[in-house]
Amino acid sequence: MARINLLPWREELRKEQRRQFFVMLGGSAFLMLLVVGYVHLHINGMIQNQESRNSYLQTQIKEVESKIKEIDNLERQRQQLLARMKVIEQLQGNRSEIVYLFEELAKAVPEGLYLTNVKQSGRNLTIQGQAQSNARVSTFMRNLDASPWFENPVLEIIQTDSKADKGMRSFTLRVSQASTAEKE
Numbered sequence: 001m002a003r004i005n006l007l008p009w010r011e012e013l014r015k016e017q018r019r020q021f022f023v024m025l026g027g028s029a030f031l032m033l034l035v036v037g038y039v040h041l042h043i044n045g046m047i048q049n050q051e052s053r054n055s056y057l058q059t060q061i062k063e064v065e066s067k068i069k070e071i072d073n074l075e076r077q078r079q080q081l082l083a084r085m086k087v088i089e090q091l092q093g094n095r096s097e098i099v100y101l102f103e104e105l106a107k108a109v110p111e112g113l114y115l116t117n118v119k120q121s122g123r124n125l126t127i128q129g130q131a132q133s134n135a136r137v138s139t140f141m142r143n144l145d146a147s148p149w150f151e152n153p154v155l156e157i158i159q160t161d162s163k164a165d166k167g168m169r170s171f172t173l174r175v176s177q178a179s180t181a182e183k184e
Helices: 009-094 097-108 134-146
Strands: 113-121 124-131 150-160 169-177
Touching: 009 097, 097 134, 097 150, 113 134, 124 134, 134 150, 134 169
Parallel strands: none
Antiparallel strands: 113 124, 124 169, 150 169
């Protein structure tokens, strides 16, 4: 006799296919969770690595900035020291200048003229004195102008002293000290 299967085979086939579908779906979900977990851990590791690199760079930047500040400080101190050295060199160079200045001043004074006051303000000299005549003051100014140590003598005032000897004149004149480059 022939065997006839009267069982609902189609339903069993559907159940088997459904079971395989859910197994595949569960396996895919599990596999997806594994992939997402790996990607998450990998990205977190990359972020932590970058953050550690950033913090290292920040500390290095702070160290470099402190060194730059120190270098700026040293540069300022260097500039101050150079300025001081320059002033000292100028003072050393100008130390003998006053001797030559007074020597030239003494050479420029003609007979019959007397200096009573000499004031120096920077490169300018104010000279006060007495002379027997206006011509002697004029000669004194020409001598100053001819000297390599003086330039631009200007007579400010000349007046006759009524209390002093007859004919004596008081005068005040200004003269500039010549620059060192001109003398050399």
